Amino acid sequence: MTAVDTLPPSDGRPELLVLRAIKLGDLLVAVPALHALRRAFPDHRISLATTAWLAPLVELVPEVDVHLAQHGLDHPIGAPAGAVDVAVNLHGAGPESSDLVAALGARRVIGHADPTNGFDGPEWPDAVHERDRWADLLRWHGIEADPDDVAIARPDAPPVAEGAxxxxxxxxxxxxxxxxxxxxxxxxxxxxxxxxxxxxxxxxxxxx
Structure with a gap:
């Protein structure tokens, strides 16, 4: 899957966009949440806004239909306002990520509480494993999630070291x-x- 800079034209499905614009480990701990979102929104096209060089790993998460290149939070997400039905903030609870999500103008926002942007959600918890953090967030929003649901697909290329x-x-x-x-x-x-x-x-x- 090649990362794209802007959301492709609609394929007829409503759009669900997930923001998780960090690095390798950060994406891996978000995999259970991505599984849960696919189960909860089977008819949506799911776009993941994350770092472009993670494309080989994003390819192994079949729940993701579109990989939007988004390295960091210093530029807008490449989706026109109003195009996204559901926006999910798996990045954080600060204004940097919340403001980017707010700019999408989504019908529904799933994230932690942000009174400034009018987002309802749980308060940000400290000292929590990241997989649990995102599973708990989705549960608060009525979406069942299992933090141990970590499976990704196997790559087609042979392993560098078999069984290691x-x-x-x-x-x-x-x-x-x-x-x-x-x-x-x-x-x-x-x-x-x-x-x-x-x-x-x-x-x-x-x-x-």
């Missing part, structure tokens, strides 16, 4: 780097279960 467990040691912000001894403990546990382990990361992660 992948441990990603990187993070975009240094403050979010997990201590290396904890990664080592995870790897030891996986190897004790008989799994080969592949470590992934960027050039800055090699030393760690």
């Amino acid at each position: 467990a992948v441990v990603h040691v990187g993070a975009f912000h240094g403050a979010r780097h997990w201590p290396t001894d904890r990664f080592a403990a995870v790897v030891r546990g996986l190897r004790e279960r008989g799994l080969d382990v592949v470590l992934t990361g960027g050039a800055d992660d090699v030393e760690r």
Whole structure:
């Protein structure tokens, strides 16, 4: 699935647009919510506004019909006002994301409470796992969601390492780097279960 800059012409279905414009892990923890939205809105075309370079992963989430390129919150979402029936804010509860969602002029908005834009919803919870955060949000809006419903499709390309467990040691912000001894403990546990382990990361992660 190729990321597009603007919402394609309607295919006759009502539009549901999800904002989740961050990075790899952020998209993965939103997968249960995407599953739940597809079950709740089977007749809608679902567009996911997220980072363009995540296209190979978005391709593995069959609930998504359209991948809208949206890196960060410093530019409008590429959908004309009034074209979206249901807008879902899986990005956050601050004005940056809420204002972008409000600009869509959707009939229904699913998100956390935002009195400034007149959005009803639960208060933003702290110290909650992201999968639970989004499942709880949807439940508040009357949509059943299971935070453990994490399955994605298998890619067509053969795996680089057959049957391996992948441990990603990187993070975009240094403050979010997990201590290396904890990664080592995870790897030891996986190897004790008989799994080969592949470590992934960027050039800055090699030393760690």
